[in-house]
Amino acid sequence: MSAVAVRARPRRNAAASIWAGVRYHVLTVYSALFFLYLLLPIAVVILFSFNHPTGKFNYTWQGFTWDNWRYWNGVPGLQSAITLSLEIAILASIVATVLGTLIALALVRYGFRGRGATNILIFLPLSTPEIVLGASLLTLFLNLNVVFGFWTILIAHIMFCISFAVVTVKARLVGFDRHLEEAAMDLGANEWVTFQRVTLPLIAPAILSALLLCFAISVDDFVVTYFNSGSSITFPLFVWGAARIGAPPQVNVIGTAIFTIATIAMVTNVLIQNRRARTAAAAF
Amino acid sequence: MSAVRDQSPAGAPPDAAAAAAIPDVRLVDVTKRFDDVVAVDSLSLEIPRGSFFALLGPSGCGKTTTLRMIGGFEEPTEGAIFLGDRPVTGLPPYRRDVNTVFQSYALFPHLNVRDNVAFGLRRKGVKGKDAVGPVKEMLHIVGLEGLEGRKPRQLSGGQQQRVALARALVNSPRVLLLDEPLGALDLKLRKQMQLELKAIQHDIEITFVHVTHDQEEAMTMADQIAVMNGGRIEQLGTPTELYETPNTAFVAGFLGVSNLIPGMVASEGTVQLRRGPLVHVSPEVIRGRSGDVAVGIRPEKIELGDGQQNVLSGRVVESAYVGVATQYIVETPCGRITVYVQNARAGSEAAPVGSALTLSWSPEATFVVDSTEEEPA
Ligand SMILES: Nc1ncnc2c1ncn2[C@@H]1O[C@H](COP(=O)(O)OP(=O)(O)O)[C@@H](O)[C@H]1O
Ligand SMILES: [Mg+2]
Numbered sequence: 240m241s242a243v244a245v246r247a248r249p250r251r252n253a254a255a256s257i258w259a260g261v262r263y264h265v266l267t268v269y270s271a272l273f274f275l276y277l278l279l280p281i282a283v284v285i286l287f288s289f290n291h292p293t294g295k296f297n298y299t300w301q302g303f304t305w306d307n308w309r310y311w312n313g314v315p316g317l318q319s320a321i322t323l324s325l326e327i328a329i330l331a332s333i334v335a336t337v338l339g340t341l342i343a344l345a346l347v348r349y350g351f352r353g354r355g356a357t358n359i360l361i362f363l364p365l366s367t368p369e370i371v372l373g374a375s376l377l378t379l380f381l382n383l384n385v386v387f388g389f390w391t392i393l394i395a396h397i398m399f400c401i402s403f404a405v406v407t408v409k410a411r412l413v414g415f416d417r418h419l420e421e422a423a424m425d426l427g428a429n430e431w432v433t434f435q436r437v438t439l440p441l442i443a444p445a446i447l448s449a450l451l452l453c454f455a456i457s458v459d460d461f462v463v464t465y466f467n468s469g470s471s472i473t474f475p476l477f478v479w480g481a482a483r484i485g486a487p488p489q490v491n492v493i494g495t496a497i498f499t500i501a502t503i504a505m506v507t508n509v510l511i512q513n514r515r516a517r518t519a520a521a522a523f
Numbered sequence: 524m525s526a527v528r529d530q531s532p533a534g535a536p537p538d539a540a541a542a543a544a545i546p547d548v549r550l551v552d553v554t555k556r557f558d559d560v561v562a563v564d565s566l567s568l569e570i571p572r573g574s575f576f577a578l579l580g581p582s583g584c585g586k587t588t589t590l591r592m593i594g595g596f597e598e599p600t601e602g603a604i605f606l607g608d609r610p611v612t613g614l615p616p617y618r619r620d621v622n623t624v625f626q627s628y629a630l631f632p633h634l635n636v637r638d639n640v641a642f643g644l645r646r647k648g649v650k651g652k653d654a655v656g657p658v659k660e661m662l663h664i665v666g667l668e669g670l671e672g673r674k675p676r677q678l679s680g681g682q683q684q685r686v687a688l689a690r691a692l693v694n695s696p697r698v699l700l701l702d703e704p705l706g707a708l709d710l711k712l713r714k715q716m717q718l719e720l721k722a723i724q725h726d727i728e729i730t731f732v733h734v735t736h737d738q739e740e741a742m743t744m745a746d747q748i749a750v751m752n753g754g755r756i757e758q759l760g761t762p763t764e765l766y767e768t769p770n771t772a773f774v775a776g777f778l779g780v781s782n783l784i785p786g787m788v789a790s791e792g793t794v795q796l797r798r799g800p801l802v803h804v805s806p807e808v809i810r811g812r813s814g815d816v817a818v819g820i821r822p823e824k825i826e827l828g829d830g831q832q833n834v835l836s837g838r839v840v841e842s843a844y845v846g847v848a849t850q851y852i853v854e855t856p857c858g859r860i861t862v863y864v865q866n867a868r869a870g871s872e873a874a875p876v877g878s879a880l881t882l883s884w885s886p887e888a889t890f891v892v893d894s895t896e897e898e899p900a
Contacts, residue, residue, distance in 0.1 A: 416627060426691075427647055428646050440633045
C-alpha cells in the first residue's frame with residue numbers, strides 16, 4: 240500500500256510541475272502583453288522626445304537629436320507654464336494635505352454634530368464629474384467678482400485635493416490603535432507631545448502618500464483649471480493649446496522627465512519597503 | 524479591610540505607618556454611565572498600599588471601565604477618585620501617578636524596545652544617557668536584556684508583554700494598572716507570567732491593580748480580590764475568604780464549583796433545608812440573615828459516610844474517575860449534589876451508579892448565601 244503510494248508520487252509531481260510550468264509561462268506571456276499594452280504609449284512619448292521634426296508636427300519620426308532636451312525651454316511660454324504648474328501643485332498639495340489631515344483626525348476622533356454630513360460632503364468632489372465641478376466653481380467665482388488667475392487655480396486645486404487627502408489619511412487613522420495615544424498620555428505625554436511623538440510618526444506614511452497624490456492630481460489637472468485659470472497658463476493648458484497648432488517635442492521631453500522622476504520615486508519606495516520587510520524577518 | 528502587609532520602604536518618614544494607612548487608591552461612590560448603559564454602579568473601593576489587588580468578574584461587568592477611570596482615560600459620571608490623599612477626578616492621565624499595562628500592550632510600533640521603555644522617563648525630563656541605567660535595570664528585571672534594539676513587531680507576544688510591563692514600571696508609579704495583561708498569552712506562558720508578575724510585585728513593592736475574568740489567575744496572584752458583577756462589587760476579600768465563605772450565589776459560582784441548597788434560617792446556627800434536614804452552620808456566615816437563604820457546600824468538603832454533623836442521603840446518578848479524585852453526582856431530596864472524593868488510598872472502589880450514599884459535612888465547611896430563587900410572584 241505504502242509502496243504504491245511512494246511510486247505514484249513522482250508521477251504526480253512530474254505532472255504537477257509540467258502544469259506549473261505551463262501556467263508559469265502563460266502568466267509570463269500574458270504579463271508581457273499586458274505591460275506592452277501599458278508601456279507602448281509611454282515608449283512612444285519617450286522616443287519622440289528625441290525626434291527632430293521638420294514641420295510643426297511631431298507625429299512622424301524624422302531623425303534623432305538631443306536638441307529638444309538641451310533646449311527643453313526653447314518654446315515660448317513653456318517654462319512659465321511649468322513654473323506655474325509646479326507652484327500651484329506644491330502649494331495646493333501642502334495646504335490640502337494639512338487641512339485634509341486635520342479633517343480626517345476630526346472625522347475619525349470626534350463625534351460632533353454634522354459628522355455624517357461632512358463625511359458625505361468630503362466624498363462629493365470625488366464622485367462629481369470634474370466638468371461640473373469646474374463649471375460650478377467658475378459660476379461661483381464670477382458671482383464673487385474674483386480676478387481669475389493664480390489664486391482661483393490654487394483655490395480650485397486645494398478644493399478637489401482635500402478630498403483625496405482626507406480619504407488617504409482617514410484610511411490610516413481608522414486602523415489606528417487608540418490605546419497607543421492613551422499609552423503615551425499614561426506615560427506622561429500631554430496632548431501635543433502625544434500628537435508629535437506618537438500620532439504624527441505613525442500616520443506620516445499616509446500623510447506622505449496624500450501629499451504625493453495631491454501633487455500628482457494637481458500638476459496634471461486640466462478640466463477644472465481650464466474653467467478657472469483666466470489668462471494664466473499651466474502646463475496641461477499649454478500642452479492642450481500647443482497640440483492644436485502642433486505640439487513641440489519639448490512637451491514630450493517634460494512628459495518623459497515626469498515619468499522618469501515618478502518611476503525612480505516608486506522604485507525607491509518599493510526597495511525601501513522590501514529592505515524593511517527583510518530586516519524585520521531577519522530579526523526573528 | 525484586612526491588614527495591609529507592611530511594605531513601607533526602608534528610610535520612610537517616622538509616620539510611615541500613618542502613610543501606609545492611607546489607601547493608594549480610593550473610589551467613593553463612583554458611577555459611570557455610557558448613554559443608557561451603567562458600566563459602573565456607585566462603586567466604592569479602597570486599595571491598600573503595596574497590595575496586589577484583583578478586580579475579578581465576568582466580561583462586561585465594568586472592570587476595564589473602573590480601571591480606566593483610575594488611569595484617567597474615562598471620567599466618572601458621579602463620584603470621586605483619590606490616589607493616596609490626592610483627589611484626581613478630572614485630571615488627565617499624564618497628571619496621575621499611575622501607569623497602565625494595556626491588554627493590547629499598546630507598544631509604540633515606531634520605537635524600539637529601549638525607546639519604548641524610556642518614553643516615560645523622557646517625558647519626565649530625563650535626558651540622554653541618564654535614562655540608560657534605569658531602562659537597562661528594568662529590562663533586566665523583566666528578563667529582556669539584549670533585545671533593546673528590536674522593534675515591537677520583532678518580538679513574541681510574551682516578550683511584548685514584558686516590554687509593556689517594563690515601560691510602565693520604569694516610572695515607579697504609585698499604582699500599576701493591568702488590564703487582562705495575560706489574556707493574549709498561551710496557557711503555559713500565562714501560568715509562568717502569573718508567578719513572575721507576583722514575584723516582581725513583591726520585589727518592587729508597587730501597588731498592582733489587576734483586572735481579570737479568570738478566577739484561578741486572581742486567586743493565584745492577588746492578596747485581595749474584588750468580585751464584580753453588573754458594575755458593582757459583590758464581595759471583597761482574600762482569596763481564602765472568597766472561596767471558603769462566599770457571600771452571594773454569584774461569588775460562590777464564579778469562584779469554583781459549589782452546591783447550593785435552598786432553605787430557611789431556623790436559628791442563629793441552623794438552617795432548615797426546604798426538602799431536607801436541619802443543618803448546622805457557624806453563626807458568622809448567617810450574617811443576620813433571616814427567611815429564605817441557600818446553604819452552600821464545596822464538593823470537596825463533603826465526606827462519604829455520616830462522620831460529620833450535617834448529613835444527607837441520596838443515590839449515585841453519575842460517577843467519574845478523574846485520577847486525583849472521583850466525582851459523584853448524587854440525587855438527594857434537596858436536588859443533585861456534586862461531591863469530589865480524593866483517591867488517597869490505592870485500589871479504593873468507586874461507589875457504582877445507583878448505589879445509595881450517605882453524605883456528611885461539618886458546620887465550618889458550610890456557607891450561607893441569599894436565596895437564589897426568584898421571589899414568589
Ligand atoms: N466607551 C463605551 N461606550 C459605551 N459603552 C461602553 C463603553 N465602554 C464600556 N461600555 C460598556 O460598559 C460595560 C462595561 O464594560 P467594561 O468595563 O469594558 O467591562 P469588562 O472590562 O468587565 O469586560 C459594558 O456593557 C460595555 O458595553
Ligand atoms: Mg475588559
